[in-house]
Amino acid sequence: MIKKETVLQLALVVALALITVLWVFPLLWILSTSLKSEGEIIQGGLNLVPRDATLATYQAALFDSAFADQMPVLRWFMNSLIIAVAHTAVMLLVSSMAAFAYARLEFTGRTVLFYLQLSTMLVPQVVTLVPLYRMMVVLGWVNSYWAMILPGVGSVFAVFLLRQFMMSIPKDYDEAARIDGAGVFSIYFRIILPLVRPALIVTGLFVFLANWNDFLWPTIITSDVSMRTLPAGLRILQGFLTTQYGKIAVASVVSALPVFIIFLFARRYFTKGLSLSAGIKG
Amino acid sequence: MRKTTERLKPYLFILPHYLFFVVFFVIPAVSAIYISFCRWDFVSAPVFVGWQNYQKILLDQGGYFYEQFWNAFTNSFFYVIASVPLLVGVPLLLAVMLHRLHRFGGFFQSVFYFPYLLSVATVVLTWRWLLDRSFGMVNQVLGIDVGWTIDQPYFWIAVLVMSVWWGLGGNLVIYLAGMAGIPRDLYEAAELDGANAAGKLLHVTLPGLRNQLLYTTVMTTIASFNIYGQPLMLANSKTPSDDKNVLIILIQQLAFGTSQIAGMASAIAVVLGVAVMAVSVLQFRFAREAR
Numbered sequence: 001m002i003k004k005e006t007v008l009q010l011a012l013v014v015a016l017a018l019i020t021v022l023w024v025f026p027l028l029w030i031l032s033t034s035l036k037s038e039g040e041i042i043q044g045g046l047n048l049v050p051r052d053a054t055l056a057t058y059q060a061a062l063f064d065s066a067f068a069d070q071m072p073v074l075r076w077f078m079n080s081l082i083i084a085v086a087h088t089a090v091m092l093l094v095s096s097m098a099a100f101a102y103a104r105l106e107f108t109g110r111t112v113l114f115y116l117q118l119s120t121m122l123v124p125q126v127v128t129l130v131p132l133y134r135m136m137v138v139l140g141w142v143n144s145y146w147a148m149i150l151p152g153v154g155s156v157f158a159v160f161l162l163r164q165f166m167m168s169i170p171k172d173y174d175e176a177a178r179i180d181g182a183g184v185f186s187i188y189f190r191i192i193l194p195l196v197r198p199a200l201i202v203t204g205l206f207v208f209l210a211n212w213n214d215f216l217w218p219t220i221i222t223s224d225v226s227m228r229t230l231p232a233g234l235r236i237l238q239g240f241l242t243t244q245y246g247k248i249a250v251a252s253v254v255s256a257l258p259v260f261i262i263f264l265f266a267r268r269y270f271t272k273g274l275s276l277s278a279g280i281k282g
Numbered sequence: 283m284r285k286t287t288e289r290l291k292p293y294l295f296i297l298p299h300y301l302f303f304v305v306f307f308v309i310p311a312v313s314a315i316y317i318s319f320c321r322w323d324f325v326s327a328p329v330f331v332g333w334q335n336y337q338k339i340l341l342d343q344g345g346y347f348y349e350q351f352w353n354a355f356t357n358s359f360f361y362v363i364a365s366v367p368l369l370v371g372v373p374l375l376l377a378v379m380l381h382r383l384h385r386f387g388g389f390f391q392s393v394f395y396f397p398y399l400l401s402v403a404t405v406v407l408t409w410r411w412l413l414d415r416s417f418g419m420v421n422q423v424l425g426i427d428v429g430w431t432i433d434q435p436y437f438w439i440a441v442l443v444m445s446v447w448w449g450l451g452g453n454l455v456i457y458l459a460g461m462a463g464i465p466r467d468l469y470e471a472a473e474l475d476g477a478n479a480a481g482k483l484l485h486v487t488l489p490g491l492r493n494q495l496l497y498t499t500v501m502t503t504i505a506s507f508n509i510y511g512q513p514l515m516l517a518n519s520k521t522p523s524d525d526k527n528v529l530i531i532l533i534q535q536l537a538f539g540t541s542q543i544a545g546m547a548s549a550i551a552v553v554l555g556v557a558v559m560a561v562s563v564l565q566f567r568f569a570r571e572a573r
């Protein structure tokens with residue numbers, strides 16, 4: 001019997017290792033391409049390890065001022081970073097406040113207000129696209145950071161998620177604090193927020209990455225090349241460079257790198273399924 | 283007096299988010315419905331035209347908008363039909379394998395999950411390079427000359443492959459979390475009843491994952507209907523040819539292209555929204571009846 005189990009385990013590991021190769025290869029290949037010289041890329045060799053690894057393409061794609069005048073990849077990177085950080089901060093603040101009220105406070109209309117928001121989760125964002133664009137024009141936010149920081153805060157996803165976590169905290173905490181004379185604000189800030197810190201981190205990571213990766217909205221709302229985010233920038237970079245795959249590879253690596261670093265340090269938050277399963281069980 | 287302010291405080295907590303929600307979601311969504319009944323170019327005042335836009339896209343056979351709409355709808359729809367079983371089923375298979383595995387589970391899970399975190403632009407550029415007709419690794423290794431970015435059905439095969447590579451990890455993690463929550467005794471009881479591996483999968487694992495399967499099916503369907511970046515960037519053209527067009531590309535072309543036919547674009551967006559919601563409701567209903 002033990003033998004059969006060992007064989008099964010071995011077979012599983014081998015099968016999964018083969019799939020792993022398939023999964024990792026595209027990423028390694030683009031990384032490898034970014035480190036090759038344009039000459040080596042055009043020769044079309046199949047070697048994963050560059051013959052002469054060089055950072056020349058990085059230099060040309062990121063720091064060459066003539067190229068950056070047309071395709072400011074580093075500027076896009078900074079745009080993405082500023083927008084995603086600001087968006088995440090605003091989102092976590094207002095969403096955690098709303099989630100706190102829904103989960104821990106009692107007030108007239110709580111159920112109605114909540115379900116009104118919840119019911120919109122099935123409405124695709126694209127429905128709001130045209131009027132939202134018009135609104136940005138009126139506000140003068142076309143080609144501005146505001147258009148990419150604020151409208152997304154209306155999403156109910158984070159509220160729903162944080163409410164789920166906050167509801168799992170026993171009511172005794174609030175009551176004890178209330179007896180000690182704590183007001184609603186200090187219960188929110190001193191008791192509940194610290195208790196849901198892991199949930200805030202998870203939600204923050206998802207919100208940050210969703211914004212960092214957003215493609216459709218930044219593509220529509222920025223016509224000025226220097227105001228693009230990285231994903232929206234990649235779209236025009238691709239049309240601009242038809243043959244210079246080295247630079248495209250560099251830009252792809254640059255857009256994936258922060259995601260990879262976040263993933264390395266916060267892996268346990270992503271792969272626990274914590275956030276999403278919380279939403280499903282409720 | 284103090285009582286009143288105490289009672290208002292909960293609303294103060296909700297207010298900031300609700301403002302964002304109303305201003306940037308409710309108002310645009312309601313406006314979209316109104317605009318879909320108008321002729322509008324973003325600049326002059328919208329002119330109410332009743333059902334005209336809907337008639338043109340849905341019923342006006344042979345008309346330009348009818349052809350464009352149904353072409354894009356059909357492509358989006360076939361993508362949903364092809365991608366949802368893959369994006370729900372393949373991660374389920376991997377989850378079953380990983381759940382059975384004694385060691386290295388965390389490593390494999392991380393590997394399969396990571397692409398899920400990348401932007402669609404990065405994903406397509408990564409694959410486009412592999413699939414390049416002359417310099418691409420895939421054609422060279424297989425010794426073939428396939429125009430993955432141009433010819434059918436290869437184009438949509440490429441879209442499916444990169445979409446599975448990209449999106450599988452999200453559902454995988456949901457299944458694994460769900461499987462971890464299935465009590466061990468259920469498996470032991472099934473074993474005592476003489477169930478083999480397939481029996482345990484069928485009678486313990488799958489029923490235990492019912493909520494997760496429903497959730498991933500609904501969410502994946504919504505996401506697939508909203509396909510946009512993969513065909514747009516794989517075709518690498520502002521106006522992909524008809525066989526590569528999908529609803530959101532069409533909406534973008536109509537509203538934000540040269541013609542700025544915002545009313546028509548809104549009508550298509552509303553139809554897409556209604557279709558997505560109808561499918562979700564059907565899936566929920568189906569799941570409830572299957573219970």
